[in-house]
Amino acid sequence: MEGSLKFGLWFVYIRWNSECEVSRVRFIKSEISGPVPVSLSRFLAGKAMDIKPLTSIHQHQEGIYGSIYREVAHIPYGETRTYKEIAEILGTGPRIVGMAMKRNLTPIIIPCHRVVSSHGIGGFTPDITIKTDLLNLESRVKKTLKIPAEQSK
DNA sequence: ACAGGAGTCAAAG
């Protein structure tokens, strides 16, 4: 199944199967009509902090890339990690992490927007504004949608 | 075998 959904100046295209496994997510300029998983539309509308039960094909991928995608998938909503941090956990180099993000076929499902550079935001394809928009959305939602007794750390 | 990347850090201009 496939379809798209408006998000800011872009449309988010998604293709997935009956197992809720996502094989492609892409940011495009014009709409492609078709259904979109409810959890994705709720996520992008700021009404949910996860995209369960959706999973990405990348999560069962083997090799260093698969490890990177699994690690990135565990970054909590509203938080960020640097390329370096991910690299150190897995005993590889930061540039490999960047490369894995660039070749991520399922952004959002694998939250590559939560991986930033040590100095600043880092990169994003096709447009850096998508990354900033997603991060802004998450920090805003995290505050409003999750007020209860959480604190400490 | 070799070039290069959604990075990082230190040193120099």
Place this chain on the structure above:
DNA sequence: CTTTGACTCCTGT
């Protein structure tokens, strides 16, 4: 502040 170079580890040719 910006630029440059060395370093790193993996991928595509």
